[in-house]
Amino acid sequence: MAAxxxxxxRDHPPVQPVGTTATGTSPAKRxxxxxxxxxxxxxxxxxxxSMSCIARDAGVSKGTLYNYFxxxxxxxxxxxxxxxxxKLPLMFRRIDEGATLAESLEHVATALIQLIISPISLMLNxxxxxxxxxxxxxxxxxWTHGPQQAxxxxxxxxxxxxxxxxxxxxxxxxxxxxxxxxxxxxxxxxARMQLPVDTSDEYIAFVARSAVRVFLNTxxxxxxxxxxxxxxxxx
Amino acid sequence: MAAxxxxxxRDHPPVQPVGTTATGTSPAKRxxxxxxxxxxxxxxxxxxxSMSCIARDAGVSKGTLYNYFxxxxxxxxxxxxxxxxxKLPLMFRRIDEGATLAESLEHVATALIQLIISPISLMLNxxxxxxxxxxxxxxxxxWTHGPQQAxxxxxxxxxxxxxxxxxxxxxxxxxxxxxxxxxxxxxxxxARMQLPVDTSDEYIAFVARSAVRVFLNTxxxxxxxxxxxxxxxxx
Amino acid sequence: MAAxxxxxxRDHPPVQPVGTTATGTSPAKRxxxxxxxxxxxxxxxxxxxSMSCIARDAGVSKGTLYNYFxxxxxxxxxxxxxxxxxKLPLMFRRIDEGATLAESLEHVATALIQLIISPISLMLNxxxxxxxxxxxxxxxxxWTHGPQQAxxxxxxxxxxxxxxxxxxxxxxxxxxxxxxxxxxxxxxxxARMQLPVDTSDEYIAFVARSAVRVFLNTxxxxxxxxxxxxxxxxx
Amino acid sequence: MAAxxxxxxRDHPPVQPVGTTATGTSPAKRxxxxxxxxxxxxxxxxxxxSMSCIARDAGVSKGTLYNYFxxxxxxxxxxxxxxxxxKLPLMFRRIDEGATLAESLEHVATALIQLIISPISLMLNxxxxxxxxxxxxxxxxxWTHGPQQAxxxxxxxxxxxxxxxxxxxxxxxxxxxxxxxxxxxxxxxxARMQLPVDTSDEYIAFVARSAVRVFLNTxxxxxxxxxxxxxxxxx
DNA sequence: AATGAATGAGGTTTCATTCAT
DNA sequence: TATGAATGAAACCTCATTCAT
Numbered sequence: 001m002a003a004x005x006x007x008x009x010r011d012h013p014p015v016q017p018v019g020t021t022a023t024g025t026s027p028a029k030r031x032x033x034x035x036x037x038x039x040x041x042x043x044x045x046x047x048x049x050s051m052s053c054i055a056r057d058a059g060v061s062k063g064t065l066y067n068y069f070x071x072x073x074x075x076x077x078x079x080x081x082x083x084x085x086x087k088l089p090l091m092f093r094r095i096d097e098g099a100t101l102a103e104s105l106e107h108v109a110t111a112l113i114q115l116i117i118s119p120i121s122l123m124l125n126x127x128x129x130x131x132x133x134x135x136x137x138x139x140x141x142x143w144t145h146g147p148q149q150a151x152x153x154x155x156x157x158x159x160x161x162x163x164x165x166x167x168x169x170x171x172x173x174x175x176x177x178x179x180x181x182x183x184x185x186x187x188x189x190x191a192r193m194q195l196p197v198d199t200s201d202e203y204i205a206f207v208a209r210s211a212v213r214v215f216l217n218t219x220x221x222x223x224x225x226x227x228x229x230x231x232x233x234x235x
Numbered sequence: 236m237a238a239x240x241x242x243x244x245r246d247h248p249p250v251q252p253v254g255t256t257a258t259g260t261s262p263a264k265r266x267x268x269x270x271x272x273x274x275x276x277x278x279x280x281x282x283x284x285s286m287s288c289i290a291r292d293a294g295v296s297k298g299t300l301y302n303y304f305x306x307x308x309x310x311x312x313x314x315x316x317x318x319x320x321x322k323l324p325l326m327f328r329r330i331d332e333g334a335t336l337a338e339s340l341e342h343v344a345t346a347l348i349q350l351i352i353s354p355i356s357l358m359l360n361x362x363x364x365x366x367x368x369x370x371x372x373x374x375x376x377x378w379t380h381g382p383q384q385a386x387x388x389x390x391x392x393x394x395x396x397x398x399x400x401x402x403x404x405x406x407x408x409x410x411x412x413x414x415x416x417x418x419x420x421x422x423x424x425x426a427r428m429q430l431p432v433d434t435s436d437e438y439i440a441f442v443a444r445s446a447v448r449v450f451l452n453t454x455x456x457x458x459x460x461x462x463x464x465x466x467x468x469x470x
Numbered sequence: 471m472a473a474x475x476x477x478x479x480r481d482h483p484p485v486q487p488v489g490t491t492a493t494g495t496s497p498a499k500r501x502x503x504x505x506x507x508x509x510x511x512x513x514x515x516x517x518x519x520s521m522s523c524i525a526r527d528a529g530v531s532k533g534t535l536y537n538y539f540x541x542x543x544x545x546x547x548x549x550x551x552x553x554x555x556x557k558l559p560l561m562f563r564r565i566d567e568g569a570t571l572a573e574s575l576e577h578v579a580t581a582l583i584q585l586i587i588s589p590i591s592l593m594l595n596x597x598x599x600x601x602x603x604x605x606x607x608x609x610x611x612x613w614t615h616g617p618q619q620a621x622x623x624x625x626x627x628x629x630x631x632x633x634x635x636x637x638x639x640x641x642x643x644x645x646x647x648x649x650x651x652x653x654x655x656x657x658x659x660x661a662r663m664q665l666p667v668d669t670s671d672e673y674i675a676f677v678a679r680s681a682v683r684v685f686l687n688t689x690x691x692x693x694x695x696x697x698x699x700x701x702x703x704x705x
Numbered sequence: 706m707a708a709x710x711x712x713x714x715r716d717h718p719p720v721q722p723v724g725t726t727a728t729g730t731s732p733a734k735r736x737x738x739x740x741x742x743x744x745x746x747x748x749x750x751x752x753x754x755s756m757s758c759i760a761r762d763a764g765v766s767k768g769t770l771y772n773y774f775x776x777x778x779x780x781x782x783x784x785x786x787x788x789x790x791x792k793l794p795l796m797f798r799r800i801d802e803g804a805t806l807a808e809s810l811e812h813v814a815t816a817l818i819q820l821i822i823s824p825i826s827l828m829l830n831x832x833x834x835x836x837x838x839x840x841x842x843x844x845x846x847x848w849t850h851g852p853q854q855a856x857x858x859x860x861x862x863x864x865x866x867x868x869x870x871x872x873x874x875x876x877x878x879x880x881x882x883x884x885x886x887x888x889x890x891x892x893x894x895x896a897r898m899q900l901p902v903d904t905s906d907e908y909i910a911f912v913a914r915s916a917v918r919v920f921l922n923t924x925x926x927x928x929x930x931x932x933x934x935x936x937x938x939x940x
Numbered sequence: 941a942a943t944g945a946a947t948g949a950g951g952t953t954t955c956a957t958t959c960a961t
Numbered sequence: 962t963a964t965g966a967a968t969g970a971a972a973c974c975t976c977a978t979t980c981a982t
Binding site: 532533 | 944945946947948
């Protein structure tokens, strides 16, 4: 004869839209607070972070905190937005050209892998994945500024001469996503779960070359099959 | 006049291995509690779930909860372990054979994609990623029973006749990981972040076929390049 | 089928020295809380007191309680320290001189007895004795500020002229402790256990005189044996 | 603007009179339970002991515990009663006669000191003092079987020939209490608070002789003043 | 605008006691 | 009679949020 069935789990206050009553106006203070929030959210996640902790780390009072951000949820959103909008794009902006098509793609692959396993990316991935149900718009923002931007830039590059002359890519966006997927071989999944994994430059280079080889074996126009790559054991 | 700099954020108590003093012994009740825990942990994550809530959902008192599991951390571990050990392997056990190599691989790819985006996998991925720092052994367990088992089975299959006669795969494990990575094209990342994504059987089949095509273009022995695949727009 | 033999009974967390992160700073509020704590601890002891109860009695919220004192143990220590450091010394500071040596000692004895059976002393004795195992430093503090101070002052007085001329006390500290022990005749032990006992001024005076008589019969220089004292029945 | 004033502190259930519904009848089991209760109560006090712990330590189930004792309070009372009635008297039953009056009294004093600082006495003193407010009858029982019995026996001995011929003790009971008080010099108070104190046989003998000397200097009939006693510093 | 003391609901966990087996 | 799983009240403590200064 169970009692009431109702509210399972903790509820977030309905995610207030940003900036209804927050009155703080100093950009410097705002940045200072966000810096503190970044450290604490990154280390402890959303639920594990406390506003007192953030205020202390940021060097402001809790009152000031609430002058700039209406609630913990709003502060969390602002933190994620700032990271995705400001930090991610800086890490992946243009494609370093190489002497050959394969070299250029290897540069891209290496940069992608390093981006994916960078601390900031892993942290964003972690907190966003864990709070995706409560803050769906953050996942969208992250995806737009992260993976989507990366694959879009790559797709555009694939479709642009002179690369397009050497390639046969009917659907550049999908091909770019396959390339992006191949770049996640072995390393990305383990890194996201903080499992031990070889992230040496040599192994990253091997994964990158392997991804390029597999990619070009399908999408290179009239090309020969590329030879397999040697590497000492995947640890 | 900032105060002392005490450690920011909360800490988990050293993750107790598993129950030491719990006295509950009824398997049915234990399963009942784990079922409730599953619902709440899955929806709210570790920090977001409350023991009161789990007890209510499971239909037992909090005292009973603690008779079966010494702490929230222990309950969480038991829940993850049960899911990874019991649920995951059931979903990916053998490779359905098809008429051709490509058909067999397409079966594998389809099964993998469906496994990856199954609610149970997504949920496990979410909670494990978000708590990987606090419960590292759970990440290891999940990886061992999930992705690692999948790639191991696939690698073994690739190295076994008659497939091995048709293929040229010097490093089957790495190749299997590339195949696994290719299967995550477009869908997996978005699903993990609960972003809207086409998970229709048709699109999954397309991604699977595309993965197989790219894979075989590299690893098929003496094969011709496979033709590109048509699909209506990646949404 | 007994389970593991985990440690029986509860343990106190390692007795934290004193507040580390408490942020409350208002001395008035702190005193207000300590007053409430005093009432509850005095009546119910350490284990029997609850923080909710202390907060209610002090007229503050539980949050405020924890702003001023990091934990129950810290609050308890602060309460004991305050009582021993502030209350006890005030009650026994100097020796009222009388016309004769015996009169002076009777003043001392009377004051000692009244101190020992004062509510504050009895309460401190009670809670410290019961928690001596968990808070050893509190017992030390109490002893230093209570009995030890009393006997030290008395010993110094005994060794100082003109008393020293009238006495023959080779070991003043031990003699003072004997005097202190004699002052506890009949009354002190019963009072500590809250047993009914005659604490009238007359009976206290009788016990004091009896103690002085026995003391001087040993330590008075060249004195005659003092005659016995009449008193109507020890109840 | 304080809220409601009401129930301060935790309340004990009205101390149920023993044996209303308890149905256990095996004396062996009862003794077994009391033995477990003794260990736990002695170590953790009344509030700090848990019935589960006692049941485990005694090797019985909690159900059996409640078959023999209606409540924790009843069990505690039974434990104290048993200790005071059975253990204490065994430790102080008769007075060992010596060649002289002083020798006999020194035997008594030594035995008293050792009784007072015996673990069982200290433990009983501790738990009874701390719970005297909640269980007043236990304090009475302890006092009757402990200090009161000791002083009564001593008073009777003092009043009995041949001692009475050598002494001049108008009020033997009060004199016995003074003797009892003198025996507590230096050691007893510190031991009750678990403070470090010299309890060597030599120091106990010194305290005993000192007590006897002071006692006889007052109560010995026509005797000379006894000389002071040397001892190396009271540590 | 900035502070931080105050709040009180809610977190995890313990425990005396009951009762079906 | 003996068991120990189940209960739910209450323990200590935290934290997002408010508001007087």
